[in-house]
Amino acid sequence: xxxxxxxxxxxxxxxxxxxxxxxxxxxxxxxxxxxxxxxxxxxxxxxxxxxxxxxxxxxxxxxxxxxxxxxxxxxxxxxxxxxxxxxxxxxxxxxxxxxxxxxxxxxxxxxxxxxxx
Amino acid sequence: xxxxxxxxxxxxxxxxxxxxxxxxxxxxxxxxxxxxxxxxxxxxxxxxxxxxxxxxxxxxxxxxxxxxxxxxxxxxxxxxxxxxxxxxxxxxxxxxxxxxxxxxxxxxxxxxxxxxxxxxxxxxxxxxxxxxxxxxxxxxxxxxxxxxxxxxxxxxxxxxxxxxxxxxxxxxxxxxxxxxxxxxxxxxxxxxxxxxxxxxxxxxxxxxxxxxxxxxxxxxxxxxxxxxxxxxxxxxxxxxxxxxxxxxxxxxxxxxxxxxxxxxxxxxxxxxxxxxxxxxxxxxxxxxxxxxxxxxxxxxxxxxxxxxxxxxxxxxxxxxxxxxxxxxxxxxxxxxxxxxxxx
Ligand SMILES: Cc1cc2nc3c(=O)[nH]c(=O)nc-3n(C[C@H](O)[C@H](O)[C@H](O)COP(=O)(O)OP(=O)(O)OC[C@H]3O[C@@H](n4cnc5c(N)ncnc54)[C@H](O)[C@@H]3O)c2cc1C
Ligand code: SF4
Ligand code: SF4
Ligand code: SF4
Numbered sequence: 505x506x507x508x509x510x511x512x513x514x515x516x517x518x519x520x521x522x523x524x525x526x527x528x529x530x531x532x533x534x535x536x537x538x539x540x541x542x543x544x545x546x547x548x549x550x551x552x553x554x555x556x557x558x559x560x561x562x563x564x565x566x567x568x569x570x571x572x573x574x575x576x577x578x579x580x581x582x583x584x585x586x587x588x589x590x591x592x593x594x595x596x597x598x599x600x601x602x603x604x605x606x607x608x609x610x611x612x613x614x615x616x617x618x619x620x621x
Numbered sequence: 622x623x624x625x626x627x628x629x630x631x632x633x634x635x636x637x638x639x640x641x642x643x644x645x646x647x648x649x650x651x652x653x654x655x656x657x658x659x660x661x662x663x664x665x666x667x668x669x670x671x672x673x674x675x676x677x678x679x680x681x682x683x684x685x686x687x688x689x690x691x692x693x694x695x696x697x698x699x700x701x702x703x704x705x706x707x708x709x710x711x712x713x714x715x716x717x718x719x720x721x722x723x724x725x726x727x728x729x730x731x732x733x734x735x736x737x738x739x740x741x742x743x744x745x746x747x748x749x750x751x752x753x754x755x756x757x758x759x760x761x762x763x764x765x766x767x768x769x770x771x772x773x774x775x776x777x778x779x780x781x782x783x784x785x786x787x788x789x790x791x792x793x794x795x796x797x798x799x800x801x802x803x804x805x806x807x808x809x810x811x812x813x814x815x816x817x818x819x820x821x822x823x824x825x826x827x828x829x830x831x832x833x834x835x836x837x838x839x840x841x842x843x844x845x846x847x848x849x850x851x852x853x854x855x856x857x858x859x860x861x862x863x864x865x866x867x868x869x870x871x872x873x874x875x876x877x878x879x880x881x882x883x884x885x886x887x888x889x890x891x892x893x894x895x896x897x898x899x900x901x902x903x904x905x906x907x908x909x910x911x912x913x914x915x916x917x918x919x920x921x922x923x924x925x926x927x928x929x930x931x932x933x934x935x936x937x938x939x940x941x942x943x944x945x946x947x948x949x950x951x952x953x954x955x956x957x958x959x960x961x962x963x964x
Contacts, residue, residue: 523875524867
């Protein structure tokens with residue numbers, strides 16, 4: 505312990521920015537999903553899917569949000585998030601834009617596994 | 622003797638009203654301040670929703686003008702005086718005429734984007750207006766100041782509309798669909814360019830507008846981000862950095878674009894406001910001309926014999942403008958039918 509200055513932690517740190525940095529984010533998952541399930545592009549963020557979703561009643565899961573996060577390249581933590589979906593398909597019945605939601609979720613899942621660099 | 626109607630302004634409304642009035646048996650004097658008729662549509666390369674050339678519509682409207690329409694172009698009407706049951710009109714250069722009734726079809730003005738200084742129009746190189754982009758489409762050359770092709774373009778909705786900061790609380794109606802149309806056109810000229818629209822609400826009110834929006838998403842991968850731009854900055858490379866809230870994710874978002882297109886709204890023209898003041902017409906809080914009844918008599922002013930049509934009473938697309946013009950022609954015919962000065 506001879507003369508070594510011990511680091512004092514005051515409990516301060518730099519807050520992680522909440523901002524979506526679109527240019528810095530990777531859009532590879534979005535690119536893959538868009539090709540694998542083109543109805544991905546048709547979503548108008550109406551939230552009908554999320555309102556009917558049973559998973560959303562008990563957790564903060566929302567397919568509407570997942571779609572937007574993929575679009576913006578905000579994919580961190582999404583792989584875990586998407587496992588909350590039970591693939592029941594209720595959302596597909598109610599979507600006004602005909603988004604093929606079940607396949608979309610499967611494709612997002614796949615792309616997150618394989619496409620995330 | 623045929624009644625003579627003075628139609629002030631040779632845009633879509635003035636052209637359509639003139640031909641409708643002549644088919645009802647009136648003589649028409651059509652006065653246009655520019656050298657050519659057509660109004661704003663002259664500058665629209667292609668029209669929403671079907672992207673047909675603007676000139677196609679204008680040619681059709683112009684070709685309907687028969688010999689009963691006397692056209693005076695290059696004349697700005699600056700004075701309209703009710704005298705007995707008639708009107709005396711004069712232009713800035715001293716030209717005069719008289720008429721039994723007057724139809725104001727003086728149109729709108731584009732919002733001056735410089736007033737929204739925080740968006741950088743007139744300050745940064747690659748910030749342009751929707752009207753300027755329309756001209757660029759006419760020349761077929763979509764390029765940045767440097768001559769390079771943009772790789773990413775952003776469209777900002779509601780510039781000068783729905784904004785009390787600039788004194789305009791109303792929605793200009795046509796700019797959402799214009800943004801969607803222009804976004805698609807960009808992708809047709811520059812397939813590799815990424816296109817983003819920043820909107821508050823997507824107001825796709827007209828027939829086939831929603832379909833156009835869907836086409837923009839489905840075929841052209843245009844991205845719509847719900848959030849209003851607070852300000853733009855230019856970085857050292859000339860890129861324009863935008864900060865919006867991605868309101869659907871509830872997070873601030875930063876994105877760089879090579880070119881920014883401002884969807885400028887409609888305002889009442891200065892010249893219309895002056896004529897209105899001179900005639901003692903009341904104007905609304907939105908400064909557009911006011912009819913005696915918004916639903917039932919939209920073309921009728923407080924002054925007997927003075928009528929309105931087109932965008933001088935508020936934002937309209939072409940189809941609504943033309944319908945309004947034909948309706949004004951009928952209102953004028955009704956006025957003479959019911960009036961003491963029936964011929
Ligand atoms: C960016 C943009 C794009 C648009 N694109 C489309 C589209 O694709 N499809 C669509 O349906 N609609 C479109 N619109 C709407 C369209 O431009 C209007 O519906 C149309 O121009 C309205 O016609 P108007 O005759 O009322 O007015 P204007 O076009 O403004 O015509 C008024 C005329 O009156 C003349 N005038 C004014 N005062 C006087 C005076 N005192 N004396 C003599 N002459 C005078 C003016 O010079 C002008 O020629 C667009 C609008 C904007 C802002
Ligand atoms: S398929 Fe998944 S997202 Fe859709 S309703 Fe069922 S649980 Fe919810
Ligand atoms: S219901 Fe369909 S359009 Fe609406 S948010 Fe869900 S996926 Fe998108
Ligand atoms: S039409 Fe759209 S862009 Fe234009 S003012 Fe209305 S909401 Fe804004």
